[in-house]
Amino acid sequence: MMTIERFLQEIGPLTLGAEAPLRVRDYFQAAIPQGVDLPGRFTEPDGTQYARHLLARFSSGATAIVMVWGKGQGTPIHDHGMWCVEGVFRGKIEVVRYDLVGEADVQGGPVRLRAAETIHASVGEAGALIPPSDYHTIQNMLATPSVTVHIYGGEMDRAKIFIPEGGGRYRMEEQPLQYTTSAPLLG
Numbered sequence: 001m002m003t004i005e006r007f008l009q010e011i012g013p014l015t016l017g018a019e020a021p022l023r024v025r026d027y028f029q030a031a032i033p034q035g036v037d038l039p040g041r042f043t044e045p046d047g048t049q050y051a052r053h054l055l056a057r058f059s060s061g062a063t064a065i066v067m068v069w070g071k072g073q074g075t076p077i078h079d080h081g082m083w084c085v086e087g088v089f090r091g092k093i094e095v096v097r098y099d100l101v102g103e104a105d106v107q108g109g110p111v112r113l114r115a116a117e118t119i120h121a122s123v124g125e126a127g128a129l130i131p132p133s134d135y136h137t138i139q140n141m142l143a144t145p146s147v148t149v150h151i152y153g154g155e156m157d158r159a160k161i162f163i164p165e166g167g168g169r170y171r172m173e174e175q176p177l178q179y180t181t182s183a184p185l186l187g
Ligand SMILES: [Fe+2]
Pocket: 078, 080, 084, 136, 138
C-alpha cells in the first residue's frame, strides 16, 4: 500500500508539458490498482453535495483534488477549460461525455450538446479529458460513497456548467467551485 503523499510526489514531475495528461493517466492506471492509502478525512461524503478536498498544488501549477460522491450525487454537464485526469479510488462512477453540435446561434447564446459516450469506471480505472472536447458529467453509480482523485492542469476554482433549456439546447453559466477542505498535503 502506497501512501497518498508518495503518490502525489511521484505525480508532480509528470504534470509538466504537453504530454502531462497521458503520463498522469498512465501513472494512475499503474499505481491505483496496487493500493493508495487515503486518510479517512478524505473519504467522508458531504450530505448536501459531492465533497472536494484539495490534496496538492504542484510547482507546475497543476492541482490534485479528491472527490467523495455520496448516493445520488453528481455534477451538471460541465467543462474544465484545462486538462484533467480522473481516477477511481473507491466505488464506481459514470462519466457521460458530450459533443458540441454546431455553433451557438448568438454569441453567448444557448449551445447544443449531444451525449457521445458513457463510461462506467471502477477502482483503478482512469481517463484523461483534454480540451477542447471535455464536456461531461460524473455521477456516483452506487448507494455507497465513491471516491475519485482528479489532477487538473491548473487551479480548478470555476467551471462552465450547462443548464438544459429543452430541445437539446443548453445555457452556459460560469460556476465558482469551493473546496470542502483546502489544507493540501503537498504545496
Ligand atoms: Fe469534471
